[in-house]
Each structure stands twice: as structure tokens, then as C-alpha cells.
Amino acid sequence: MTTTTKPAEVTKNRTAIKKRSPLLVVLPAAALIAILTYTLPPFRNYQLATIGAYLCVTAGLTILTGLNGQLSLGHGALMATGAYTLAILQNHVNLLIVGILGAIVVTTAVGAVIGLAAARLRGPYLAGLTLAVAVVVPSVASTFDETFNSDQGLTVALEPPPGTITVEQWQAWLCWTAALLTVLILAYLIRGRFGRDLRAVRDDETAAKLAGVGVARTQVLAFVVSAACAGLAGALFAVLAQSVSPGAFPLTLSLFLLMAIVIGGLGRLTGALIGAFLLVALPSVATSIAENAGSQRLEGNLALTFFGVVLVVVMLAAPGGLASLSIKRKKQKGQE
Incomplete structure (x- = not known):
């Protein structure tokens, strides 16, 4: 004799999963x-720190593109804005927390300006605007050499980590503290009215206005939010590279970011984590292959090729991204 799960029990289980506090994760x-x-x-700790830094930007881009439907090709430029802000503040104030907060404030202001223009644009016009931002910001840094030191860039003055902590451990703690706080804040934001408004605008702007x-x-x-x-x-990457x-x-960084969240799963913070991991793993594999082949030119092309191949394979096997695979499994278990 077989037993079946009642629809009410399945609904209750799904509701419990949805209401699970982000703190438990x-x-x-x-x-x-x-x-x-x-x-x-140490090197793996550095890679771990890099994943945490990438998670901050992929999580924000997931909110913008996945939940709100706005396509951005300029997030690499926004990262550059944060990185340069931290470098300038750190070299003058030498307080890391001030530099990080300053980077967030300045980039948020830039994002607000771009957002005001982006709110009037749709589709390829919005992509063109953000693409122009991605081209202009590095050019500004190269043009004003007295402030930004042209193509040579700026060094970031940092105090050594306290005690016997290695630099790589300290970097990993810093980046993942920022990443987990970012994910926690975003998770609570999208669970409330703000998240419902994002989805409503993405799905149907006319219906959203009527509501x-x-x-x-x-x-x-x-x-x-995404710019912040x-x-x-960007500030974390400046700390990691110290320049x-x-x-x-x-x-290409903006392109990689967009492909990463699509592969991971648009609209899901789990997908942002998967995308952040791929942003570190795939270029690392490409670098290893290029070094074995003895060709530096091959390195950059291989990374883009890997992302392209993975994107095609994932879109064929799981159109919702890699994060959708776990959701399908949960649904199958709930139906059993």
C-alpha cells in the first residue's frame, strides 16, 4: 500500500522553505x-577571498538584471569607481573602513545618476548606455594622470594584518565578511515589498503601474542597490591587489559578470554564488592551460571561450541556470 503526500502538506513544506531565515544560511x-x-x-585563501569579492558584485547584478530585468554592461566600470575611490581615500586617510564606506557612497551616487537615465531606456538602448559607461570610466582614469596616475594606476597603502594572521587569511575574512553581509541584506530586501516591486516591474510594467x-x-x-x-x-579588489x-x-569584465549570473541562475542569490565561483575557477583553468602551452595570448581568449562554451551547455541543459537544478530536485522531493 502506497502513501501519498497531501497537497496541503506539500504547500506547507514549500512555505517553510521560503520562510527560512537567511541567517540560517x-x-x-x-x-x-x-x-x-x-x-x-595561502594561494587558495587568496582565491577564496576573490570569490567573496566577486560575490558582492554578482549578487547586486542579480538584483538588477535577474529580478528587475535591467541589462547592464557597465558594472566593471562601477567596480573601477569603487576601487579608485578606496585607493585615493586610503592614501590620504589610511583608514580602511573609511575607504570602503567612501567607495560605496561614491559608487552609489554614480549608480543613481546612471539609474535616472536608465529608467527612461529599454532593451538595447539601456545596454548601450551602460556599455558607454564601461568605456568612459577607464578612459577618464587614463586621461587625468595627475589624480589617477594614468595607466600605471595607484598603489593602495595598507597596514599589515594583526598578530600571526597571514595576509591571505585576513583578505579572505575581509572579503567574505563583506560578501555575507551583502547577501544577508539583499536576501531580506527581496523578501519584502521591494522584492515584490522588482518582480512586478520585470514581469509587466503596465500591470505594476496599475497595482x-x-x-x-x-x-x-x-x-x-546594484551599484553599491x-x-x-571594487574596493575589495583594490585591497586584494593593493593597486x-x-x-x-x-x-570584458562586465561581460564575464553578466555571463556568470546567467550561468549561475538569474534572479537567485545562489546563482550569484555559483557565478562568483566560476569567475575565479574558469580563468584559473585557462591560465594553467596557457602556461602549459607556453602562450600568453592564449590565456585571455581561453577564458572567454570557456565562459561561452559553459553558457551554451548550461542554457541547453538548464535554461534557468545551475541554481535551478537544486530547485527542481526540491520540487521533485516535495511531490514524492
Whole structure:
């Protein structure tokens, strides 16, 4: 005799999963990161820190593109804005927390300006605007050489980590503290009215207006939140590299960010984490292959090729991204 799960029980289980507090995910993740920093070698800790920095920007881009439907090809430029702001403040004030907060504030202001313009644009016109931003910002850094030191960039003065903590461990703690706080804040934001407004505007702007949602306001807020996350990520990258230059934020970076969240899963913070991991893993594999082949020119082309191939394969096998695979499994278990 077989037993079946009642529809009410399935609905109750799904509701329990949806209402699970983000803290129940973030706190174990923080403990796991702390354990990993003591077990991994220095280079792996540096890669772990890089994943955390990327998670900040991919999470923000997920909010903008995945939940609100705005396409951005300029987040690499927003990261550059945050990185240069931190470098300038750090070299004058020499307080890291001030530099990071300053980077977030300045990039948020830039994002608000772009968001006001983006709220009037749709589709390829919006992509063209953000693409222009991605081209202009590195050019500004190269033009005003007295402030930004042209193509050579700026160094970032940092105090050594306290005690016996290695630099790589300290970097991993810093980046993942910022990443987990970012994910926690965003998770609570999208669970409330702001998240419902984002989805409503993405799905149907006319219906959203009729429901009383401010479409333009929601789009600008989405860009502001996403820009703040990008500025934080740029500041963290400046700390990781201890220098900032226009070459560190090329146009391909914005393309990689967009492809990463699509592969990971649009509209899901889990997808942002998967995308952040791929942003570190795939170029690392490409670098290893290029070094074995003895060709430096092959390195950059291989990374883009890997992303392209993975994107095609994932879109064929899982159109919702890699994060959608786990959701399908949960649904199948709930139906059993």
C-alpha cells in the first residue's frame, strides 16, 4: 500500500522553505569560511577571498538584471569607481573602513545618476548606455594622470594584518565578511515589498503601474542597490591587489559578470554564488592551460571561450541556470 503526500502538506513544506531565515544560511557559511581559511594554503585563501569579492558584485547584478530585468554592461566600470575611490581615500586617510564606506557612497551616487537615465531606456538602448559607461570610466582614469596616475594606476597603502594572521587569511575574512553581509541584506530586501516591486516591474510594467508600483522609482533603486554592491566589490579588489589601474577593469569584465549570473541562475542569490565561483575557477583553468602551452595570448581568449562554451551547455541543459537544478530536485522531493 502506497502513501501519498497531501497537497496541503506539500504547500506547507514549500512555505517553510521560503520562510527560512537567511541567517540560517549565512551563519553556517561564515563558520565554513573560517574553517577553510585555516586549512587552505595561502594561494587558495587568496582565491577564496576573490570569490567573496566577486560575490558582492554578482549578487547586486542579480538584483538588477535577474529580478528587475535591467541589462547592464557597465558594472566593471562601477567596480573601477569603487576601487579608485578606496585607493585615493586610503592614501590620504589610511583608514580602511573609511575607504570602503567612501567607495560605496561614491559608487552609489554614480549608480543613481546612471539609474535616472536608465529608467527612461529599454532593451538595447539601456545596454548601450551602460556599455558607454564601461568605456568612459577607464578612459577618464587614463586621461587625468595627475589624480589617477594614468595607466600605471595607484598603489593602495595598507597596514599589515594583526598578530600571526597571514595576509591571505585576513583578505579572505575581509572579503567574505563583506560578501555575507551583502547577501544577508539583499536576501531580506527581496523578501519584502521591494522584492515584490522588482518582480512586478520585470514581469509587466503596465500591470505594476496599475497595482500602484512606482516603476521608475523601483528601477532607479534597483540600479542604486546594484551599484553599491559593485562599488564594494571594487574596493575589495583594490585591497586584494593593493593597486588600482584601468587595465584591471576592462570591458570584458562586465561581460564575464553578466555571463556568470546567467550561468549561475538569474534572479537567485545562489546563482550569484555559483557565478562568483566560476569567475575565479574558469580563468584559473585557462591560465594553467596557457602556461602549459607556453602562450600568453592564449590565456585571455581561453577564458572567454570557456565562459561561452559553459553558457551554451548550461542554457541547453538548464535554461534557468545551475541554481535551478537544486530547485527542481526540491520540487521533485516535495511531490514524492
